[in-house]
Amino acid sequence: MKIPLQERIRSDFEGRILSGELAPGARLPIEQELMVAYGCSRMTVNKALSALAQAGLIDRRKRAGTFVARPKVHSMVLDVPDLAAQVRGRGQSYRYVLLRRARRRPDPERPAEGALAGGGDLVEVDGLHEADGVPLAIERRLVSADAVPAYAEADFLHESPGSWLLQHVPWTEAENRISAVGASVSEADHLKVVPGTPCLCVERRTWRGAEGITNVRLLFVGEAYDLIARFGPSQPG
Amino acid sequence: MKIPLQERIRSDFEGRILSGELAPGARLPIEQELMVAYGCSRMTVNKALSALAQAGLIDRRKRAGTFVARPKVHSMVLDVPDLAAQVRGRGQSYRYVLLRRARRRPDPERPAEGALAGGGDLVEVDGLHEADGVPLAIERRLVSADAVPAYAEADFLHESPGSWLLQHVPWTEAENRISAVGASVSEADHLKVVPGTPCLCVERRTWRGAEGITNVRLLFVGEAYDLIARFGPSQPG
């Protein structure tokens, strides 16, 4: 009996829910019954069920009881690790090639740039991610000079700007947009593919509070890379 | 003083962490100090911090203390709602057109099909998702006849097989693979685009335990649709 009772109750019901034995909408025993069944106090039952509720596996309503949640939102956890770590994790060598770097005013024809800059300047950093010398993705990153003053001085010859930002700037909110586009002539040139080749385009915007931090656009060669999301409704135990 | 103290402690630190005031690695006060600062018992502090730990915002180590977690994994929540609901939510009309439906043996040349079928048959259902009469995506779905016996009898003329499965079959694990591909001739024909047009390809496999349930392949017209993931590191309160 080394595992705590609280964990046991939690994993008991997690298992019964995930296995389908307890179908969505099914009612769980009330706390009183569970404290008798497990021979413990109500607080212990309550902590276990509270954790399951926070994990989204059950819904709890006062007076009504505890019910298995319906997986209605169908939300899932998608891991988008650091690209360098991802490549190295496959046993390949990773390299970041700086293509262009400039500090400039936002383009008045692109409202997204103005919103990001917030009246100040933008720092644009373009680069190429390579795995074993093969082009993997083109990255165009716009950073608000006001939001991240130190960014202009950082050295990106050995570290990709993505890694740098992740370690130095906390974000509070982000939006990812994933689409498919054909490579333009210059993009295709860098990626060493035929123009028009279908590419996976990931655009990410991050904010800290109301202040925009950065917009990134990553263009992956379709055959060379795809996003993999493996997930389950469970939380790490 | 309507909000519970437990929630207040939780949201206090959540705010200070997300705003960057408490940087990753920073140490939080020990429970003894917090119970004095908030004038409450240690259990209350403990429940608040346990919730933050479950949400992944802080790490707690015995004897060492409580620390702001590093956002290393960079995992995010991506909502892939029901396609029909998504389209209707935009105020467009949604239609599912059944293209093909067959029960067959798994193709021995495709190991994924054999693994899914698990010795039994497969039910293949191909269809087209339309928004306001415009083709949005082609869906090819393979379902294990053993895992979902009732699937062969379900009627998909008015309901897409995706919605049906979501409501009738619980899954425990899933894998999503997102890539960019050019439309084949027949695909382009259905989607009313030029062959080779870049399309977003979402392949999803779901399992219940070790048993495969279904493999889906959704091919979206690149211009007509993109996946949007908006997220923050926070948990719903």
Place this chain on the structure above:
DNA sequence: TTGCAAATTTTGTCTATACATTAATAACGA
């Protein structure tokens, strides 16, 4: 210095109890 053992600090779990909050249900009056 190195290595191991003991002491201490901090979180983890648990109890038994109390009162608050919410919402389903029952009771009641127009």
Place this chain on the structure above:
DNA sequence: TCGTTATTAATGTATAGACAAAATTTGCAA
């Protein structure tokens, strides 16, 4: 019958204390 009010069953929050477990620190010995 209908709408309103009271009851009550369930979860939510909180307390004060106790012991367990783990990891850092300290101290002692080889």
